[in-house]
Amino acid sequence: VDDVVTVLITGAAGQIGYALAPMVCAGAATGPGKKIALKLLDVEFASEALRGVKMEIMDCAFDACVSVDVFTDCEKACEGVDVAIMVGGFPRKQGMERKDVLGKNVAIYKQQASALASKAKKDVKIVVVANPANTNAKILAKFAPSIPRGNVTCMTRLDHNRALAQLGERSGKATIEVKNAIIWGNHSSTQYPDVNHATIEGKPAREVIGNDAYLDGDFVDVVRARGAAIIEARKLSSALSAASSVCDHVYDWIHGTKEGEWTSMGVISDGSYGVPEGLVYSFPVTCTGGKWQIVQGLSIDERSRKLMDESAKELTEEFELAEQCLAE
Numbered sequence: 001v002d003d004v005v006t007v008l009i010t011g012a013a014g015q016i017g018y019a020l021a022p023m024v025c026a027g028a029a030t031g032p033g034k035k036i037a038l039k040l041l042d043v044e045f046a047s048e049a050l051r052g053v054k055m056e057i058m059d060c061a062f063d064a065c066v067s068v069d070v071f072t073d074c075e076k077a078c079e080g081v082d083v084a085i086m087v088g089g090f091p092r093k094q095g096m097e098r099k100d101v102l103g104k105n106v107a108i109y110k111q112q113a114s115a116l117a118s119k120a121k122k123d124v125k126i127v128v129v130a131n132p133a134n135t136n137a138k139i140l141a142k143f144a145p146s147i148p149r150g151n152v153t154c155m156t157r158l159d160h161n162r163a164l165a166q167l168g169e170r171s172g173k174a175t176i177e178v179k180n181a182i183i184w185g186n187h188s189s190t191q192y193p194d195v196n197h198a199t200i201e202g203k204p205a206r207e208v209i210g211n212d213a214y215l216d217g218d219f220v221d222v223v224r225a226r227g228a229a230i231i232e233a234r235k236l237s238s239a240l241s242a243a244s245s246v247c248d249h250v251y252d253w254i255h256g257t258k259e260g261e262w263t264s265m266g267v268i269s270d271g272s273y274g275v276p277e278g279l280v281y282s283f284p285v286t287c288t289g290g291k292w293q294i295v296q297g298l299s300i301d302e303r304s305r306k307l308m309d310e311s312a313k314e315l316t317e318e319f320e321l322a323e324q325c326l327a328e
């Protein structure tokens with residue numbers, strides 16, 4: 001049936017998965033009028049917990065959810081999938097650097113690429129959440145050459161939403177009044193939250209806030225370090241906001257961004273803004289007809305240029321390291 005969307009969540013027994021599955025079943029990712037066939041994948045070790053998630057989803061009796069199935073076999077999980085939300089990943093344990101987890105995760109994403117390419121729908125839309133998200137997505141795209149390049153993305157929407165929320169709070173306005181912030185680059189501490197084109201109630205954010213030192217300093221630091229601040233407060237990493245942002249990412253991709261507005265998505269660079277072609281890099285994008293386009297023609301000042309290049313450099317190095325790990 002046409003109005004049933006098959007949605008796969010990997011790493012579904014984890015904490016983001018626990019927050020995300022009910023949001024997806026309530027239609028937050030695919031929108032009103034769609035039925036959801038939910039497929040949940042996790043590793044064997046987590047299969048009991050996954051069974052528990054399934055029981056809870058069943059007990060929510062969501063109107064839109066026509067089925068919920070759990071898997072530990074990736075190929076079976078990928079069968080017929082329209083939207084794949086890739087949350088599963090090897091966790092960063094205490095003392096591990098981001099780069100330590102890279103090797104483990106790129107191997108997972110290489111394997112999952114083959115499963116998606118052979119079993120999912122040909123026009124499957126993929127969003128990678130698990131870190132290192134940009135590089136996992138690039139590896140996935142590389143090893144799933146039959147999936148259109150444009151269909152492989154990574155999530156930087158949480159960083160984008162964090163930027164909007166900070167600007168809203170600082171200006172004393174509701175977050176919905178803040179538009180067109182940008183997250184450039186890697187979903188890491190080198191990401192560049194850019195306010196140069198952002199508006200608050202239609203006026204330039206820099207004018208409304210009137211404090212460039214804050215916008216170029218603390219604002220950037222707070223957005224970059226928000227994940228760590230949440231871990232400190234909650235003793236657990238952000239899950240609710242990550243899940244909500246995945247839904248925003250998928251919803252806008254399918255249904256389109258609003259007139260005059262853009263969002264941020266990690267997408268394969270076509271060389272726009274001097275970002276090396278082929279990197280999965282976060283850009284300002286608009287979406288129409290189920291496709292994203294990078295917003296063109298924005299002015300980039302010297303400071304922005306430097307920050308954007310730093311993040312691109314990190315991504316280039318991360319990808320080289322990923323390839324080394326895969327070759328070993």
Ligand code: NDP
Binds near residue numbers: 012017131238
């Ligand atoms: P979470 O659900 O909290 O996180 C899952 C992934 O999302 C991690 O890579 C994490 O990266 C990333 N992430 C967390 N917060 C954010 C954020 N705010 N923005 C963007 N990305 C974020 O982890 P859990 O450990 O609870 O769950 C992971 C699941 O994956 C488990 O159920 C596990 O069994 C499964 N898994 C699957 C594997 C596989 O598919 N082969 C292998 C290993 C595990 P970070 O660590 O940097 O926060």
